[in-house]
Structure formats: structure tokens, C-alpha cells
Amino acid sequence: MKKTIAIALSLALAGTAASASNAGFGFQRSIEKADFITLDLVRADTAGTVEILDATANGIGPVIGTADVRSGANNDVRIHLKRQPVRFLTAVLRDVNGEIVATQRIDTN
Numbered sequence: 349m350k351k352t353i354a355i356a357l358s359l360a361l362a363g364t365a366a367s368a369s370n371a372g373f374g375f376q377r378s379i380e381k382a383d384f385i386t387l388d389l390v391r392a393d394t395a396g397t398v399e400i401l402d403a404t405a406n407g408i409g410p411v412i413g414t415a416d417v418r419s420g421a422n423n424d425v426r427i428h429l430k431r432q433p434v435r436f437l438t439a440v441l442r443d444v445n446g447e448i449v450a451t452q453r454i455d456t457n
Contacts, residue, residue, distance in 0.1 A: 369393050371441055372450040383429055385413070385454070387439060390422040396443045400427055403435040417441070 374389025390398055400413040413427040433456050441450040 369449060371443075373439055373441070373452040383432075385427050385429065385437070387425040387427070388423070390417050390425050390441060392417045392419055392422065392441060392443070393449070394419050394443050396441060396449070398425060398427065399440040399442065400429065401438045401440060402431075402433050403437065408438055409434070412437075 370391055371393045372391050373387060374391075385400065387398065395416070395418050398415050398417055399411050402409040402412045412431055412433065413429040415425050415427040417425060436456055437454045439452045439454055440448055443449050
């Protein structure tokens with residue numbers, strides 16, 4: 349009986365670990381103000397999109413740039429910005445279904 353419970357528990361935990369996401373952004377806390385930004389690393393479980401949202405005095409503002417990413421590690425993702433950021437940016441990684449899978453705040457210098 350103990351062996352059956354141990355096997356069931358290990359299978360349940362293995363399933364949880366397999367479904368855990370590795371999606372996210374590399375360590376990047378600030379950028380220079382420019383017409384574009386370059387994210388050093390974006391990890392995606394599936395193909396998707398990175399959106400760059402501007403901040404306003406009231407919180408998160410509009411999307412000011414986007415770039416497509418492929419599944420896996422995406423190095424040096426360059427994103428053209430429609431306008432200069434106001435305060436700080438939020439990078440949002442969306443999967444192919446449009447679901448948010450990771451976010452990161454990025455300060456502007």
C-alpha cells in the first residue's frame with residue numbers, strides 16, 4: 349500500500365513539474381530612452397508576442413511596442429517603440445492564445 353501511494357505521489361509531482369513554465373525575461377532592470385529597446389533574453393514555452401506597455405501617473409498605460417518571439421530562448425529581442433516612454437515600462441509576454449505568461453518592470457534611464 350505504501351509503495352502504491354509513493355508511486356502515485358511521484359507521478360503527480362512529475363506531472364506538476366512537467367507543466368511548470370520556464371517563460372520569462374532575463375535580468376534586465378533598466379534601458380536607455382530611445383526609439384527602440386532591446387531585451388537581452390526572452391524565454392517562451394511557445395511562440396508568442398512581447399508587448400511593451402508604458403506607465404502613466406495612474407499605472408499601466410498603452411502598448412507602445414510589440415515583437416514576435418519563437419518558442420525557446422530569444423536573445424536580443426529588439427522592439428520598436430511608437431513613442432518615448434514616460435516613466436517606466438512593463439514587458440508582457442503572451443503565448444499564442446493571448447494569455448499573459450510573464451511580466452517584468454523595466455525602468456528608463
